[in-house]
Amino acid sequence: MGFLGTQLDGGMGSGRWEKWRPTVSLVQHEDLVIDRLELLYTPRHEELVQRLMADLLVVSPETQVRAHALDLADPWDFGEVYSALYDWSRAYPFDPEREDYWAHITTGTHVAQICLFLMVEARFIPGVLLQTAPPKRQVEGDPGSYTLIDLDLSRYDAIAQRFAREQQDALSFLKSGIPTRNPRFNALIAEVERVAVRSRAPILFTGPTGAGKSLLARRMYELKKARHQVQGPFVEVNCATLQGDAAASTLFGHKRGAFTGALGDRAGLLRSADGGVLFLDEIGELGLDEQAMLLKAVEEKRFYPLGADREVASDFQLIAGTNRDLRSAVAAGRFRDDLYARINLWSYELPGLAERPEDIEPNLEFLLGEAARELGRQVRFNAEAKARYLRFAQSQEAPWRGNFRDLAASVTRLATLSEGGRIGVAQVDAEVARLRWLWDRSEAPAAPDPQAELHTLLDTETLDTLDLFDRLQLAAVVQVCRQAHSLSDAGRRLFAASRQRRQVVNDADRLRKYLARFGLSWDQVAAAPPG
Structure with missing residues (x-):
């Protein structure tokens, strides 16, 4: 299937057989039989189409030629050509189980060739590209050459390997380069990577405080920015810090005089995040009024600042985080059902550190390197001290209630107090005692029987x-x-x-x-x- 070449396929009299005509050349190859040729053209070239069809019948009577008139006012208008090709391809009775389809991209305007390429790439035409070329020397009857181009990139090992390396680099980036070992967490990050680069829909991260929701949201943003998928900034706010009029004002902005103390206009964080990513941590703490305003902003990309009578626009991607079970909050009427449904398209529960004991060691090494850079000197465990620390850290004795915040604080203390850059057994014992005291609840009011x-x-x-x-x-x-x-x-x-x-x-x-x-x-x- 391909477009009529109004110049290359033309010609009058017997002299036309002495020139190379790309559409005619398709049926001139002795080792190739074209069962059916779908010829696309504009109505003003009806006479040329009829002549070409007669010539094709002479050369290859076994080839069925079907002409399709596309009413194009301007064959150089991309939108018009793409729409016409899209409509034609959607109506075509493709049967890829029984037939092979070749899209001829040598003829037609450059716009038509690009549109055919896009149709094949998007699989609206389930086939491959066909490129023809004239012979090096013009000889009557010489069909030249043809090349098939399969746009299924998975068939090209070298390209597939490059894509695989790029994906592995992205996964490593999302994990801050930490070689995590927990299968559940690694599977979660693998899916988050695909969603990050393919979707702009809202994403919800749940999990305990300190599980890494904020860090992962920022990493997602940086990955999208590196791939030129966002242009705006990363804007982060903890909704637990927003109360009363300040909550709506901080998020949506306000006009001067909207409330007592509103001495000037304020843009608000949603407008600041235009073109970028807005991360709302602890979204479950938002009031119901702010939830309603947020739903409109997410769905329509427009909202009213406080005290304004005109809407403002902001096109941002929302990433939300919470350590609450929003389903229970919805059931209790504390969180809007419609907002929860809107932000729950992509929902991921980040496990706490105690649920990932095998990841404590690689995170320990990463945090130790961070602490060493901050202190400006190398810091290492001796072998016995490291084994003792990990034995405690990976045991049931270590609940890691603050998750990675607790681990980061622990490593900072060890690195800061190390003598000569070496963390020894005595220092580890002291740190373990400190952690036990930190997590001890014996002095708290006794829990009921x-x-x-x-x-x-x-x-x-x-x-x-x-x-x-x-x-x-x-x-x-x-x-x-x-x-x-x-x-x-x-x-x-x-x-x-x-x-x-x-x-x-x-x-x-x-x-x-x-x-x-x-x-x-x-x-x-x-x-x-x-x-």
Whole structure:
């Protein structure tokens, strides 16, 4: 399939057979049979098309030639040509299981050739490109040469390898160059990389405080900027710091006099993020009014600043972060269902550091290098000290409640106090003691007796039917659930060992079914007991 060459395919009288005509040359190759030729042309060249079709019949009577008139007012107008080709290709009865399709790009205007290229690249035409060339010496009947170009890049090993290297570089960049080992985290980052470079839709990161949501959002932005996919800045705000009129003013801006203290106009962070990325950390802390305004801004790219009677525009990509379960917030009426649906297209839960014990060592090395650069001197563990630190850090004794913030602070202390750039056993022992004290909750008000909490969930008659074994087990499960930030997180903690032996892992479903045995739901169990 291809366009009529109004100059190259033309010619009058018998002399036309002495020249190379690209469309005619397609059927002149002895080793090639064209079953069907779809010839695209504009109506004003009807006479030339009829002559060409007659010549094709003479050379190759077994080739069916079908002419298709495209009503193009200007064959050099890209929009017009692309639209006409798109409509034609969508209506064409392609059958790639039985037929091979070649798109001839030697004839037609340069715009027509580009549009054919794009049709093949986008797979609207499920075939390959065909480029023809005249013979080096004009000899009557010599068809010249032809070349097929397959735009499926996966078929080209060298190109595929370059793409693979580029993707690996992007994954390493998103992980700050840290060779992480946790399979779940690595799979998450691999998908985030694909989404980062292909989508501008909102993205939601959930997970505990210090799990790296802010860092990953900034890395995504820098990756997009390196690929020229964003031009504007990265704007970050912690929504937990926004209260009252200041929240709407900070985000959406205001006009002078909009409220007491509004002495001048303010652009707001959404306008500052125009053309870039806006990262709203702890988005669950936003008030309902600000949530409604944000929904309009995300969907329409327009919004009203406080006190304004005209809308302003800002085209930004939203990345949101939260350590809350927004589903529970929606159910409780604290978060808008429509906003949650809008920002939940791409949702990723970042695991805490305690859930990634195998990643503690590479992060330790990375943070030690960062601390050494800041201190301006080399800092290293001795072998025994490093082994002792990792043994504690990867054990159940280390909850890492502050996640990477706790680890970074720990490494900073070790590096700063090291003598001669060497971290020894005594220093590690002191740091482990400090961490134990930091995470010790013994001086805090005693937690209620786990079995006593069951009375807030089950009536006395039901409890009396349970064996002591079942009561103790259920009480322990409830305690874990109330320490977790989601049903999935609780499931992973409870089934950490057995999940490694399962081919299909659904910790949340296992926990849900266990609770259902006692007539309990996640919302009932996760809720804080009455004070």
